[in-house]
Amino acid sequence: MSGRIEKKFLIHAGERGNVIYFLLFFLLVSAGMAIGRSSADALFFKRVGIEYLPLMYIIQSMMLAAVSLVYTAFADLIPAERFFRNLFGVLITLILGSWIVIHSSETTLIYPAYYLIYEVSSEVLLVHAALYMNQNMTTLQAKRLAPLVYAGAQVGTIIGGLTLAFAAPLVGTQNMLLVWCGLLVAASAALYIRHKRHGASTHFRKPRKTQHLLNEGLAQIQQGIKFTYNSSLLRASSLTLFFMVVAFYVLCYSVNRVYTQTFESEESLTRFFGLLTAVTSILALSMQLFVTNRAIKHFGVRTINLLFPWTTLASLAALTVSFALPAALIGSLNKDAFMPAFRNPVHSMFFNVLPHYMQGRIRAISVAVVLPLALLSGGFLLLLMQRLDTPVYFLVPGMLAAMLYLFFSRKMNDAYVSTLIATLKERLFLPDEQMYADLGGCSDEDRQEIMRGVTHTDTEVSIAFSRVLVESFPDKAASIILQRSSGEDNATADRYLKLLGRLDISEHIDDLKQRAQHGDAHLQASILQLLLACGDQGSITQTIQLLDSDNPRLRATGIQAALRYPDSAPGNARILSVWQALLQDDRTTQLAALDLIPELQHLPEQERQTLQPAYQSAFSQLLGDALDDTRVRALRSMQSWHGDSSDEIHHALLHSLASEQSGVREAAARCLHLANDEQRTSLLLQAIGDANPRVRQAGIETMKASTEDHKDLALQWIMDNQGSLRAQQALLKPLLDVGLPNSVFADIARKKSEEAQLLGQALSIMDADAGGLNCLELLRITLKEQLDQNIDLALLALEPLYEPGLIAIIRAGFASGDARHVANACEALENLDKQAITAGLSVMLQKSVSNDFSSDDSFFRSLEDVVNWCVNHRNSWLNLCGDQALQPLNA
Amino acid sequence: MPDLFDRLILLKKSPIFSMVMTDDLRVVAQAMEKQEYFAGDCIFEIGDQGDHLYIIVSGKVGISLESKPSDKSYIATLSSGDCFGEMNLLDDLPRSATAEVIEDTTLLSLEKTRLRGLIQSYPDMSVGMLRSLSLRLRDANQKLIKEKSHA
Secondary structure (H helix, E strand, O other): OOHHHHHHOOOOOOOHHHHHHHHHHOOOOHHHHHHHHHHHHHHHHOOOOOOHHHHHHHHHHHHHHHHHHHHHHHHOOHHHHHHHHHHHHHHHHHHHHHHHHHHHHOOOHHHHHHHHHHHHHHHHHHHHHHHHOOOOOEEEEEEOOOOOOHHHHHHHHHHHHHHHHHHHHHHHHHHHHHHHEEEEHHHHHHHHHEEEEEEEEOOOOOOOOOOOOHHHHHHHHHHHHHHHHHHHHHHHHHHHHHHHHHHHHHHHHHHHHHHHHHHHHHHHHHHHHHHHHHHHOOOOOOOOHHHHHHHHHHOOOHHOOOOOHHHHHHHHHHHHHOHHHHHHHHHHHHEEEEEEEEHHHHHHHHOOOOOOOHHHHHHHHHHHHHHHHHHHHHHHHHHHOOOOOOOHHHHHHHHHHHHHHHHHHHHHHHHHHHHHHHHHHHOOOOOOOOOOOOOOOHHHHHHHHHHHHHHHHHHHHHHHHHHHHHHHHHHHHHHHHHHHHHOOHHHHHHHHHHHHOOOHHHHHHHHHHHHHHHHOOOHHHHHHHHHHOOOOOOHHHHHHHHHHHOOHHHEEEEEEHHHHHHHHHHHHHHHHHHHHHHHHHHHHHHHEEEHOHHHHHOOOOHHHHHHHHHHHHHHHHHHHOHHHHHHHHHHHHHHOOOOOOOOHHHHHHHHHHHOOOOHHHHHHHHHOHOOHHHHHHHHHHHHHOOHHHHHHHHHHHHHHOOOHHHHHHHHHHHHOOOOOHHHHHHHHHHOOOOOOOOHHHHHHHHHHHHHHHHHHHHHHHHHOOOOOHHHHHHHHHHHHHHHHHHHHHHHHHHHOOOOOOOHHHHHHHHHHOOOHHHHHHHHHHHHOOOHHHHHHHHHHHHHHHHOOOOOOOOOOOOHHHHHHHHOOEEEEEHHHHHHHHHHHOOO | OOOHHHHHHHHOOOOOOOOHHHHHHHHHHHEEEEEEEEOOEEEEEHHHHHOOEEEEEEEEEEOOOOOOOOOHHHHHHHHOOOOEOHHHHHHHOOOOOOOOEEEEEEEEEEEHHHHHHHHHHHHHHHHHHHHHHHHHHHHHHHHHHHHHHHH
16 A cells, blocks of 8 residues: 555655655644744734735845845755754744733734744745755655655645634634744754754765855855856846746735735634635645646656746736736635645756755855845835735736746746756766867977876886877977987887887987897897888898898898898798798797788789798687787787688687687787678677777777778667677767768667667566566666666767767766766756657666666566567577576476 | 576675676676685685685675684674675785685685786776775774774
């Protein structure tokens, strides 16, 4: 039974305690406020006079400004619950004091004072209640539960209203103040017990306090103003609030004037207020319970945000047409039912998208600046206009304010998604520009940055930046690198010198020759290769003589020189003989021979063919070597091998692709042009779907190099669900920037979203039926993983359809694992344009986040259906898990 | 094959490997070796140069800061699904505790160089290891706070 209720009200697992507490707390506070409001109104209107109400608004605005200064000083500094306790303490004292004065004194000033106590405290409580909820709930929780919690407040208001309606005629309106006090005491007790048990509010983060409280308060207001100035959402929200308050108070004044004229005695007015409160609250409650949640879910926060502005405009229009009880009742319905049912929950949600450190200050601005200004404006307007005969003179400005309220609400809607995204970006530390993205640029700043890296003492850092230097400043790179590498050991120097291959080193020939004399054979060979490329005649002659060297690498270098400069070389027969010997001797000589693969082009076809078998044999031997380094070197050389392959090479590639070492897999991925035709596609997909990003990149590059229509092939694989999901993602990424039509990506997003929905339906069946079998547990985990991957893939496909970076931020929010960021990411997705594509996706995203896949309709009828679907799925891992799960089911 | 799937579930539940995709965990599961111990056996002692990480398949293992632990001196008692010995694989220092078998135990062990190679190949594993160490640190902090408040 309780499960059904929780499902009905969208309460998720683990939230029941929280929800019950908030319902009770808000019930107590609201019951008290209902009694406070109606008693304050009745006492003021009958014992002082409604004509003083505009003056009250003006005084109220000034008091609100002062009180909110105190509020802003504390709002962010202490947990919300502690502030509530302090506030309740002050309020109880003031109410009791008022009661004593009413009973012990004849003065009528107490009634305006009591009225102001209620009005000021209710504004602060309303603002603070929202902050309290935000400190204890995420965006998604607030979206689901805020209407329900506010419904608890409505129940309290109903109880308060009915209590007032029946008790006030018996005990007197003035004694209802004691009831209000009692309810505040009860709320304080609930607060105390709750936080004693559960600690401070979950999402409270105390900022550093740096100055005196009053200055802190002023500073917070200043900061709040600055935030407002810089944020489109806050600007729109502040203007919305301003005009809403003006329209609202014109409406309040109007309806209260009608009621005061209609009900002559204080008791009848009090009773009427009590009943009106109860009735409007019942309506508000019904809407909050059965309409608000679903309306927000169905129409979205932004559409519901426009509802109250429209109804306010309509209410004022009705009063303009007929300033009588029926129109006044419509006005009361609007402000007392529609406002709590729709406006308040939605308004709270808009604030949820702002960073936490802003929220208290922004709410303080609302209470300290906007609300008082609006009240002041409304108060003056009414003070002036109420002297004129007909109410139309204040109703029409009220309607104008309502229209402006509607206008700025639309502006708020426009700013909602951009603010969500900006908040996510800030919280996830996503930069505005990629750092070092343009490091290959040629500015002085770039150069300084690169030089800092080149001169770094860490060799790896230095070499990495040296590579960038070669790309960015080729005219200066040679001398800098030579300088940096002097004094390094032979192996390190060799790595530096290899970077000079594409540079003009004609000015450094003597330096290089000297280094060659003092270096080991390996370094000597590398330097000679550089000098050969440069065309230095002395080096050519010297290098060709190395054909007789003992060192295989030097011999290989001699072959290079002989092939490139045949005029100075002995005949091809001699060269081939040395070359064959290299290939047949041992591992060391074979490795040296691998460097000669690019030189094969210098040989005539017939001579080239004679070396093929020897190379194939060398490959097989080297690929079967125990050392990973040898295999990687062999594979790297094979990348430029365009001769025949063999079965041995193919098997060696298979073995290398399954290596635990990512370096081996990466090198093998670049050699897949040598794999058998039948298996090349599956091996490519395997490489492209590897867990290591460098292997994936290697697979993509091989595919691009070996397939002419690689874009079409990639799209086909993605749409056909070939390969793993990681492979599909690796295939999709390069396609995002090649100018394909948006419809292509929309199709991919749609397809993957549909796949995610199917996986979600499979999960809902599994959750209902699976029991505790391990194989089914693994299948469930796998289905969930694939669901998340499909969602991410769909999101990736959406990137070209929206402004740059937008979807990437949403993906980052989803991947962060932080509940608040995930909630904001879901909310942002739900409010994007092109909802036809994103609607299904955002539903699946929310289900994945909440791990709740229950669904009314499903493609699958039973667990067997799900398992059979997995067995027949294109994804090989899902097949395997499905196969495994099938066995106990068939047993 | 059933053994592989059981291993996968076990790995998936441990903090170190929870972030790794099940598909990728196959390689890890296949790289692990099964070891059987009887009650009273010592898996490793404090100060030993360790080179394996262990995951408990079944049984119970007590972790102690003594080289010859008695029943009461265990700082932690680990059971099925728990992982131990991973810290040493990252910092190359000697074992910081003794692991003794309390009940007959089956373990899966992974050797250090293989783990390092797997981390390079499957970067998500490093996130899992960080998570595991973070949880271990939080646990230690909680114990410290409790002991201080009792004192």
